[in-house]
Amino acid sequence: MSSELGLFLRTLTERIKPELLLERVVGGPPDDWQRRLMNSTADIICVLASRRIGKSTTIGVMAGQELSKPDHQVIILSKTLPQSQLLFAKIAYTWERMELPIQQKRRTMTELHLNNGSSVVCIPAGQDGGGARGYGVKNGLLLYDEACFIPDDVYGSTLSIAEDNARTILISTPGGKSGKFHQMWTDREMYPEVERIRACSLDLPRMAKLVERQRKVLSKHEFEVEHGLSFMGGGHQFFDSRAIEAAFTSTPELKLGDLYAGVG
16 A cells, blocks of 8 residues: 555544544543544534643644645634643644645744645734734634633624634633633523533543542642532632531530529
């Protein structure tokens, strides 16, 4: 078999079953939530994910497959530029592992442009999404990284970037019980078109060792947010729940009248 034919057959198989590309990139089988995300046909997807669960790697594989198609765009929006650069690095790594005969036209720390007309660009969202003006995604992906922590004004000015043939993916660890991501995740009546995918580390045997280590070093509240996928309340709890419980007692209230009982 020629190398060209081998490459064609391999990439054809990975296009049909994208989880095979993920398996080749990470060297292990994908989780159920990864299979579901990579094979989803929904236009808008919200992914609520635990930390260290592999969300950036999964998105990197999905973006790499978009780049292999002519004239496809991938735009990464996150609160800060360094954050989006971390996801960009995963996408660039995946692209290198795909080993396709498509040459790079230009590459920087925040952009990758290919000779087939496809590209990936990092954009810091800031407070209002102003940095994304002028961009559009006709075919490809509009990605919101750590979507819970992106201000609502950003969504107002950027969700329209994704046109008819583009998909929008919002992926995040839990934040507060407010904001656009929380609304899209919880309000099924207003957003019936959104596919919701839960990626919880407590459900994955491969993460058991990390989870137990984190259980020992994080407060109960932090653990429930970062691994149990519980949204935070209106404010952070200062004292650990166990410390609060220990401060109270079930001993009956002592009344002053008892102190002086029998005293003449």
